[in-house]
Amino acid sequence: MANPIDREALTAMIGQILAQSDWTLVDQAQIDAFAEVSGDRQFLHIDPARAAMTEFGGTIAHGLLTLSMMSGMAFEAMPQVEGQSACMNYGFDKVRFLAPVPVGAMVRGQFTVLDVKVRGRSDLMVRIGAEVQMQGTARPVLRAEWLLLYSF
Numbered sequence: 001m002a003n004p005i006d007r008e009a010l011t012a013m014i015g016q017i018l019a020q021s022d023w024t025l026v027d028q029a030q031i032d033a034f035a036e037v038s039g040d041r042q043f044l045h046i047d048p049a050r051a052a053m054t055e056f057g058g059t060i061a062h063g064l065l066t067l068s069m070m071s072g073m074a075f076e077a078m079p080q081v082e083g084q085s086a087c088m089n090y091g092f093d094k095v096r097f098l099a100p101v102p103v104g105a106m107v108r109g110q111f112t113v114l115d116v117k118v119r120g121r122s123d124l125m126v127r128i129g130a131e132v133q134m135q136g137t138a139r140p141v142l143r144a145e146w147l148l149l150y151s152f
Contacts, residue, residue: 002079013113021073023106026061034065056100063097066132066142073109081150090147099141106135124150
């Protein structure tokens with residue numbers, strides 16, 4: 001986890017990259033586990049032989065698995081805000097799955113501050129431009145606006 005940041009520094013970062021996670025492997029075991037938990041057992045995710053006969057050439061991660069991985073990526077990379085008592089996921093806007101993530105891909109999260117607003121007396125609502133990038137590709141595989149509520 002990154003060094004803490006104060007409220008003023010966070011607000012001054014509007015339009016800038018706040019954090020970028022390390023690369024992480026998307027493997028078949030992870031995809032299979034997500035299929036079990038989510039109930040989404042579509043063959044493109046869990047049947048390597050059948051998926052190999054498609055345009056993808058093999059299994060691909062669920063879009064929602066890729067989206068859910070952003071939470072861990074953010075926890076790893078993003079700084080805490082000094083004085084916060086909690087940071088809560090407030091939801092996503094404009095989620096787009098831009099490209100498939102094949103089994104064996106390396107992905108990372110990149111988080112850009114889009115907006116910071118004071119909510120209530122002192123809480124902060126932070127709009128983050130979140131991307132999941134895949135090694136070897138120029139275009140992100142996922143893009144979303146993520147709302148995070150920091151309580152103080």
